[in-house]
Amino acid sequence: MKNENLYNCILGIADNSLILGQRMGELCGHGPSLETDIACTNISLDLFGQVRSYFQYAAKLAGDGRTEDDIAMLRKEREYKNVLLVEQPNTDFAYTLGRQFLFDVYHLMFLSELQKSTDLTLAAIANKCIKEVSYHERFSSDWVKRLGDGTEESHQKMQNAIDDLWTYTDELFHQTEADKAMVEEGIGVDVTKLKDNYYKNVKSLLDEATLKVPESKYFQKGGKEGVHTEHLGYLLSDLQYMQRTYPNMEW
Amino acid sequence: MSEEQIRSLEREFDAKIARDEKIEPKDWMPEKYRKTHIRQMSQHAHSEIVGMLPEGNWITRAPSLRRKVALLAKVQDEAGHGLYLYSATETLGISREEMYEQLHTGKAKYSSIFNYPTITWADMGAIGWLVDGAAIINQVPLCNTSYGPYARAMIRVCKEESFHQRQGFEIMMKLANGTPEQKEMAQDALNRWWWPSLMMLGPTDDVSVHTEQSMKWKLKRKSNDDLRQQFIDQTVPQADLIGLTVPDPDLKWNEERGSYDFGEIDWDEFWQVVKGHGPMNKERMKARVGAWERGEWVRDAAMAHAEKKQARKEKQVV
Numbered sequence: 001m002k003n004e005n006l007y008n009c010i011l012g013i014a015d016n017s018l019i020l021g022q023r024m025g026e027l028c029g030h031g032p033s034l035e036t037d038i039a040c041t042n043i044s045l046d047l048f049g050q051v052r053s054y055f056q057y058a059a060k061l062a063g064d065g066r067t068e069d070d071i072a073m074l075r076k077e078r079e080y081k082n083v084l085l086v087e088q089p090n091t092d093f094a095y096t097l098g099r100q101f102l103f104d105v106y107h108l109m110f111l112s113e114l115q116k117s118t119d120l121t122l123a124a125i126a127n128k129c130i131k132e133v134s135y136h137e138r139f140s141s142d143w144v145k146r147l148g149d150g151t152e153e154s155h156q157k158m159q160n161a162i163d164d165l166w167t168y169t170d171e172l173f174h175q176t177e178a179d180k181a182m183v184e185e186g187i188g189v190d191v192t193k194l195k196d197n198y199y200k201n202v203k204s205l206l207d208e209a210t211l212k213v214p215e216s217k218y219f220q221k222g223g224k225e226g227v228h229t230e231h232l233g234y235l236l237s238d239l240q241y242m243q244r245t246y247p248n249m250e251w
Numbered sequence: 252m253s254e255e256q257i258r259s260l261e262r263e264f265d266a267k268i269a270r271d272e273k274i275e276p277k278d279w280m281p282e283k284y285r286k287t288h289i290r291q292m293s294q295h296a297h298s299e300i301v302g303m304l305p306e307g308n309w310i311t312r313a314p315s316l317r318r319k320v321a322l323l324a325k326v327q328d329e330a331g332h333g334l335y336l337y338s339a340t341e342t343l344g345i346s347r348e349e350m351y352e353q354l355h356t357g358k359a360k361y362s363s364i365f366n367y368p369t370i371t372w373a374d375m376g377a378i379g380w381l382v383d384g385a386a387i388i389n390q391v392p393l394c395n396t397s398y399g400p401y402a403r404a405m406i407r408v409c410k411e412e413s414f415h416q417r418q419g420f421e422i423m424m425k426l427a428n429g430t431p432e433q434k435e436m437a438q439d440a441l442n443r444w445w446w447p448s449l450m451m452l453g454p455t456d457d458v459s460v461h462t463e464q465s466m467k468w469k470l471k472r473k474s475n476d477d478l479r480q481q482f483i484d485q486t487v488p489q490a491d492l493i494g495l496t497v498p499d500p501d502l503k504w505n506e507e508r509g510s511y512d513f514g515e516i517d518w519d520e521f522w523q524v525v526k527g528h529g530p531m532n533k534e535r536m537k538a539r540v541g542a543w544e545r546g547e548w549v550r551d552a553a554m555a556h557a558e559k560k561q562a563r564k565e566k567q568v569v
Contacts, residue, residue: 022311025319028326029307030538032546034300034334041327044310048320055316069315093549149559150552157548235311242314242372249430251314251372251422 003061006119008081008178009188010061011071012224013114014054015082018072019232020103021047022239023090032093039139043100046132053125073243077233078226081176085168087223087232091161094147094154098161101140105201106172108137109194118186141205148209155210162206163214170219172198268468273399276342284468288398289343290359291470293350296336298362299329301354301535305369306378314372321418322375328411335407339400355540357527362386364451366529373426373433373440379419381441381448381486387412388482389452392472420489427493434494441490442498449513450521452479483511 001007024044031037055068062071085103090096111133114126147158173195175183182188203213222228242251252260260279267274274280303326310326313319337347353359364382369375390412393405426437453459453475465471473481483502490497501514523529 025310025323028310028323029300029303029330030542030545032542032549034330034337036546036549037303038327038330038334041323041330045320045323045327048316048323052316052320072316093546146556147549147552150556151548153548154552154555238311241312246314246430246432249314249433251318251425 001062001064005178005181006187007058007061008176009182010054010058010122012081012176012179013110014051014058015080016086016103016107017047017050017054018239019080019082019235020086020100021045021051022235023086023088023099024096027090027096036093036143040096043136043139046129046136050125050129050132053128057121057125069243073240077228077236080223080226080228080232080236082223082228083168083171084220084223084229085165085171087229087235088165088168089231092157094157094161095165097140097143097147098158098165100136101144101205102162102165102169102202103172104133104137104140105205106169106194106198107133109198109201110189110191113189113194117188122187144205144211145209148206148211158209159211162211163216166214166216167218167220169198169202171221171223174221174224176224265467268397271395273402274397275399283464285343287464287468287470288401289340289345291465292336292340292343292398292401293345293353294360294362296333296340296350297354297359298365299333299336301361301365301539303329303333304535304538305365305367305531306375308369309372309375312372313375318375318422325379325415325418328415332404332408332411335404339404342400351543355536355543357536360525362451363521363524363529364447366524366531366535367443367447368531371436371440373423373436374444376419376422376426376437377440377444379415379417380423380489381419381444382451383412383416383419384486385448385451385482387416388478388485393470395469395472397469420493423495424493427495437493438495441495445498446516446520447524449479449482449516450518450524452482454518454521480510483513487511 021044024040024047027037028041028044029037031040051072052068055071058071059066059068083103085099088095088099108130111126111130115123115130117123117126144158144162147154149155173191175191179188179191183190206213220229261281264274264278264280264284274284306322306326306329310319310322313322337350340350341347350359354361364385369378387409390405390409394402394409396402396405423437423441426433428434456462456474456476459475462471462474487497487502499514501512503512504510505512524532527533
């Protein structure tokens, strides 16, 4: 493939939205209130909309007849490039919102840089997505504050979620070879430069939510290289079920 | 209030409805009118919320990104319908919590159709096409019902439902025109959803208990049997168009009536499901009650946080 680095770089971006969208979609109809249910579905909807824009572009670059659905649903587990954070399960509402918050803060900063990409398609997609993601970030931040500074029980649950998910935050700032190549060409985002501000923003919000910033310095990584947690396989078996069971059909 | 005064208010109330004027939340209304509306409107809201479950079941497994997005949007619309129907019902003096309580304890009913399982992707098509199709037939007349908040909510609901119905039909059409396996999947879904969809339009007129009063209040404008006939006459040609067979050996066009004659509905099955013994009644309630109970600490936290914020604000003012 001529644009292999660009293709891989797009997959790295889009897979985060794909997997997180899938996680949020699981909750539809099961939220703690009608309003939060609608909001979580809405986030899922936004993320899948983004995925379609990215994968339609990736399919064009691949130029081998694969469609957005082939890319989304017919890769093997090791070929998904999302960060480990987004594949973590909906253990409870604190985990769901904690995961969303830790990703949203990054996602917003990332898209704001991607808007400046010399690749006009990517810049345009980023420009469209950033409006949605600023809403996601507001929503998840507000909920982290509510749960952190709510009742004793909610505080503890929110703290547990942040403590457990913290280990997946550092990976957001790792670069793959494709990412590095794309940064050099002015197309990709240098995520290493987002790190300081990310932790600053996250810490300030956690403070406001009366939550402790985890002190652990041990982090997990691997998603960007396709080495995932055990959770991903199950998620993929749902995601891919129809395409695998009924191959080569139109829906 | 004296009996004479009440009778006079009642006469005025009836005349208003007869003139096609809307009853608004602050207007005087007979207690029976209020109660009947709470029952029907909350039942309608509950149906939207429980109805999210059978379709939500396929969100993670939708066969393409386009279908996944459309399904998410559809289920979200249903949550939205639930939200404004609950709000409209609250204008009659009942809280959302009370309505949930009635749903969770089985005191309030919801549409029985949602007690059937969604076992293949084609069920997403069949629900949109048939279930939403039957719902629209039930609901369009409600856009002109006498209670203002309900009528206004229904105008919006109906617009979205007719979009869902087209979307469902399009899923079925795609399957029916697809591979033999896909066509079989579509036919199987039609076989399973056809009769429950006919039952959705309610018991036959001779046993329907609420009809007469509801007609007067414009909560109902056509009888169950008329609505059912309308649904059949509208849907059979659509099945023909995409080459699927309606699973009723007695179905045939009656030239004289200008309508289809159709076979006997299994009302024992209908009552079994209504009484709580359908294939999914227990699971649906378990899912709703479970979500509510798991969400309790979240709702408590939101309340506590709002109170803290308010207290801080007041302290600042002082």
